[in-house]
Amino acid sequence: MRVPRVLGWIAFVWAMGFVAFCLGAPLGALLLRVFMSSGSHPEFVDLVGVWTVVQATVQQAFWSVFFSVGLGFPLGLWVGTQVSCGSRTGRACEILLGLPYGVPTVVAGLTGVLWLGRSGILAGLGFHSDWLYSLKAVILAHVFFNAPWIALAVAQARWRVAQDSDAQLEAARTLGASYGSRLRFVIWPSIRWPLASQSVQVFNLCTMSFALVLLLGGGPPVDTLETAIYSHMRFSSLDVGGAAVFALAELLINLVPWGLILYFRGRESHPVLILRGNKPDRFKNRGSRASQNLMSLGCIGACLVALLPYSALVWIFFKQRYFNSDFASEIFRPLVLSLGLALGASVLVTTLSIAAVMVGALTAKNHPRFQGILNLALALPSGVSVLVLGLGFWLAYGRWLDPFDGSFLAMVVLQATLFFPLSFRMLWPLAEAVQLPLLEAALTLGASPGRAFWLVEWPRWRGPILSSAAVVAGASLGEVAAVSLFYSEKLIPLPLLLTRWMAQYRFDQAQGLAFLILILSAGTIAMVKGRVS
Amino acid sequence: MSTQNRLSGLKVDSLRKRIGTFTLSADFEVLRGERAALIGPSGSGKTSLLRLIAGLDLLEATEDSGTILLGSEDITFTVPERRQVGFVFQEQALFPSLNVMDNATFALRMRGLHEAERNAQVMPWLERVGLRDKAQASVGILSGGERQRVAFVRAVVWKPRVLLLDEPFSALDASLRDVLRRELVELHRLWPVPLLLVSHDEKDLDSVATRRIRCEWDLKTEVRRFVG
Numbered sequence: 001m002r003v004p005r006v007l008g009w010i011a012f013v014w015a016m017g018f019v020a021f022c023l024g025a026p027l028g029a030l031l032l033r034v035f036m037s038s039g040s041h042p043e044f045v046d047l048v049g050v051w052t053v054v055q056a057t058v059q060q061a062f063w064s065v066f067f068s069v070g071l072g073f074p075l076g077l078w079v080g081t082q083v084s085c086g087s088r089t090g091r092a093c094e095i096l097l098g099l100p101y102g103v104p105t106v107v108a109g110l111t112g113v114l115w116l117g118r119s120g121i122l123a124g125l126g127f128h129s130d131w132l133y134s135l136k137a138v139i140l141a142h143v144f145f146n147a148p149w150i151a152l153a154v155a156q157a158r159w160r161v162a163q164d165s166d167a168q169l170e171a172a173r174t175l176g177a178s179y180g181s182r183l184r185f186v187i188w189p190s191i192r193w194p195l196a197s198q199s200v201q202v203f204n205l206c207t208m209s210f211a212l213v214l215l216l217g218g219g220p221p222v223d224t225l226e227t228a229i230y231s232h233m234r235f236s237s238l239d240v241g242g243a244a245v246f247a248l249a250e251l252l253i254n255l256v257p258w259g260l261i262l263y264f265r266g267r268e269s270h271p272v273l274i275l276r277g278n279k280p281d282r283f284k285n286r287g288s289r290a291s292q293n294l295m296s297l298g299c300i301g302a303c304l305v306a307l308l309p310y311s312a313l314v315w316i317f318f319k320q321r322y323f324n325s326d327f328a329s330e331i332f333r334p335l336v337l338s339l340g341l342a343l344g345a346s347v348l349v350t351t352l353s354i355a356a357v358m359v360g361a362l363t364a365k366n367h368p369r370f371q372g373i374l375n376l377a378l379a380l381p382s383g384v385s386v387l388v389l390g391l392g393f394w395l396a397y398g399r400w401l402d403p404f405d406g407s408f409l410a411m412v413v414l415q416a417t418l419f420f421p422l423s424f425r426m427l428w429p430l431a432e433a434v435q436l437p438l439l440e441a442a443l444t445l446g447a448s449p450g451r452a453f454w455l456v457e458w459p460r461w462r463g464p465i466l467s468s469a470a471v472v473a474g475a476s477l478g479e480v481a482a483v484s485l486f487y488s489e490k491l492i493p494l495p496l497l498l499t500r501w502m503a504q505y506r507f508d509q510a511q512g513l514a515f516l517i518l519i520l521s522a523g524t525i526a527m528v529k530g531r532v533s
Numbered sequence: 534m535s536t537q538n539r540l541s542g543l544k545v546d547s548l549r550k551r552i553g554t555f556t557l558s559a560d561f562e563v564l565r566g567e568r569a570a571l572i573g574p575s576g577s578g579k580t581s582l583l584r585l586i587a588g589l590d591l592l593e594a595t596e597d598s599g600t601i602l603l604g605s606e607d608i609t610f611t612v613p614e615r616r617q618v619g620f621v622f623q624e625q626a627l628f629p630s631l632n633v634m635d636n637a638t639f640a641l642r643m644r645g646l647h648e649a650e651r652n653a654q655v656m657p658w659l660e661r662v663g664l665r666d667k668a669q670a671s672v673g674i675l676s677g678g679e680r681q682r683v684a685f686v687r688a689v690v691w692k693p694r695v696l697l698l699d700e701p702f703s704a705l706d707a708s709l710r711d712v713l714r715r716e717l718v719e720l721h722r723l724w725p726v727p728l729l730l731v732s733h734d735e736k737d738l739d740s741v742a743t744r745r746i747r748c749e750w751d752l753k754t755e756v757r758r759f760v761g
Contacts (some may be wrong), residue, residue: 167626170589173613174620175640175687185639189630 080158104478
C-alpha cells in the first residue's frame with residue numbers, strides 16, 4: 001500500500017507546526033527574556049538566591065526518589081514474584097498500585113494536611129509532629145504518590161520476566177542458581193532499565209511538583225523552583241524576568257533526567273532469546289494452595305497501604321455531610337468551568353494525538369529517521385514543567401492574552417500540551433501495529449481506503465482512543481498548575497477553589513470539594529475504562 | 534563425590550502424577566552411558582516427565598506417588614538447584630545478559646569456582662564445538678546452531694549426574710541437525726551419564742538414542758504410562 005507523498009508533507013508540516021507553537025515559541029520567548037533582560041538589567045539576577053532554591057528543589061526530589069525506590073522496588077519485586085500476571089490478585093494489585101496516580105495532587109495535598117495538621121488524624125491518635133509545612137511533609141507525600149508507581153513498574157517488569165524468560169529462570173535453577181543468583185543474572189537485567197527510567201521520571205516529576213509543595217511545604221519553609229516561579233508571577237509584585245530565571249534553571253535541571261529517560265527507554269528493549277513461546281503458568285512449584293492464598297492476601301494488603309492517606313477523605317466524607325445548597329451554589333460555576341476545561345483539553349489532546357500517530361504511521365516506512373525526530377519532539381512537553389511552559393506562553397502570546405483577565409483558551413491549550421505526550425504514548429502502539437496485509441485484503445475485496453480502515457483498523461483504535469480521552473479528562477479535572485497561571489475571579493476551576501478554601505481555613509468545605517474532585521477525576525477514568533474493557 | 538558415584542544411573546520408580554485430566558505414570562531405569570529416548574504422541578506427557586525429573590515440577594504429596602532415584606539417592610523432593618541435573622531446553626534458555634563464556638560457565642560460577650578456573654574448564658569444550666573464537670561474544674549475535682551448542686556445553690560442562698534434553702534440535706534446519714546430533718553424542722561420550730531425550734524426529738532416535746522408552750496410552754483410564 002503506497003502512501004501519497006503529499007500526505008507525508010502535510011503530516012510533516014502539521015507536526016512541526018505543533019512543536020513550534022506549543023514548545024518552540026514559548027521556550028524561545030523564555031530564553032530571550034532571560035538573556036535580553038540580564039543583558040540590560042544584570043542586577044535583577046540574584047544567583048545566590050536561585051542557587052539556594054535549586055538546591056532545595058534537587059534535595060527534595062532526591063530524597064523523594066530515594067525513599068520511593070527504597071519502598072517501591074522490594075514491594076514490586078515481591079508482588080511480581082508472588083502473584084502471576086493476569087490472575088485475579090495480579091489485576092487487583094495492578095489497579096491498587098495504579099490508583100494513587102489517579103488522585104489529583106490538590107486532593108493529595110489536602111489529605112496530607114488532614115493527617116499531619118495540628119488537629120489532624122495523627123495528632124488525634126496521639127502522634128504530634130511538626131512535619132506539616134516542612135520538607136518532610138513534601139517528601140512523605142511524594143513517596144506515597146510515587147512508591148506505588150515504582151512498585152508497579154517493577155512488578156510489571158517482573159511479570160514480563162516470567163512470561164519471556166521463564167525458561168531462563170528454570171535453566172538457572174537446574175544449573176544450581178539460588179534466588180539471589182537468579183535475581184542477579186536473569187531478573188535484574190530485565191528490570192534495571194524500567195526501574196532506572198521510572199526513577200528518573202519520578203525525579204523529574206518531583207522537581208516539577210507544584211500543588212503538593214504549595215500545600216504541604218507552606219511557601220517559604222520549602223521554596224522550590226516551581227513555587228518560586230509562581231510567587232514571582234502571582235504573588236507580591238509581578239517579576240516576569242525573575243520568574244524566567246527560575247524557569248530556565250528548572251528547564252536545565254529537567255533536561256538532564258529527560259535525556260536519561262530517553263536513553264533508558266532505548267535500553268529497555270533488552271534482547272530476549274526465545275525461539276518458541278513459553279507458558280508462564282507452567283511453573284507450578286510454588287507451594288501449597290493455602291500458602292499461595294496467604295501470599296496473595298499479603299500482596300493486596302501491601303498495595304493497599306499506598307492508598308492509606310486517601311482513605312481519610314472517604315472516612316471523613318461518610319462521617320460528615322457537606323453537600324447542602326450553599327455548597328452547591330458555591331461550586332456550581334467552578335464545576336461547569338472544570339467540566340468544560342476537561343472536555344476541551346480531552347477533545348484537543350485526542351485530536352492532536354490521533355493526528356500525530358497518523359503522521360508516525362505515514363512516515364514509519366519511508367522516513368524512519370524523521371519518525372525518530374518526531375517521536376523525540378512530541379515527547380518533549382513531558383520534560384518541561386507546566387509553570388515553565390505557562391510562563392513561556394505568557395511571554396510568547398502575551399499580546400493576545402492577558403493573564404490577569406483570565407483565559408479559558410490558554411488553560412485548555414496549556415493542559416493539552418501538558419497531557420499530549422501521555423495520550424500520544426497510549427496511542428502510538430496502534431500505529432506500530434497497523435495490519436497492512438488485512439487492509440490490502442479489504443482493498444482487493446472492493447472496499448475503499450476509508451471503509452477498509454473503518455472496518456479493519458477502527459475496532460482496534462476505538463478502545464485506546466476512548467481510554468486516552470478519559471485519562472486526559474480525569475487528569476484535567478484535578479490539574480492545578482496550568483489553571484493557576486491563567487485564572488481570574490470569574491474563571492476559577494475546582495482545584496483552585498480548593499486551594500483557596502484551604503488558604504481561608506475552610507477545611508470542612510475543602511474536604512467535601514476534594515472528595516468531589518476525586519470522584520469526578522477517578523470516576524471519569526474508571527467509567528470509560530470499564531466500558532472500553 | 535567421586536566420579537564413580539556421579540556416573541550412577543537414573544531410576545524412575547512407580548511414578549504417578551495427576552496432570553489435568555490424565556495421569557502420568559512412569560517406571561524405567563536409564564543406566565550410565567545410556568542414551569534413552571522418550572517416545573509418544575503430542576500431549577502424552579514427555580516434557581512433563583522431564584520436568585519432574587529435573588525438579589521443575591514436583592509431586593503433590595497428597596495425590597501423587599513414586600520416587601526418582603539417582604544412584605541410591607532419592608531426589609524426588611529435592612529442589613532443582615541441588616539435583617545436579619543438566620537440562621537442555623527446547624528454547625535453549627540462554628541468558629541474554631551474559632556472553633558465551635559466562636553462559637557456559639554459569640553452573641561452575643554457582644558452585645563458587647574462580648573465573649580463571651571456570652574458563653580453563655570450559656575452553657576445551659567450546660573449542661570442541663567450534664566456539665572458542667566467540668567465547669566473549671554476546672549470545673544474541675549467535676546463529677541457531679551456535680546457540681544450541683552453547684546450550685549443550687552449558688548443560689554438560691559442570692558434570693551433572695544426568696542429562697535431560699527436551700526436543701533440542703526442533704528449531705534447527707535438517708543439515709545442522711545431523712552435525713549437532715554427532716556433536717551431542719561426542720559430548721556425551723566425554724561425560725557418559727544417563728541421558729534422556731525427548732524428540733519427535735525418527736533420525737534423532739536412530740542416531741542419538743541407544744534405547745527407546747515408549748508411551749502406552751490407555752484411553753479408557755486416561756493413564757499415560759512410560760515403561761522401558
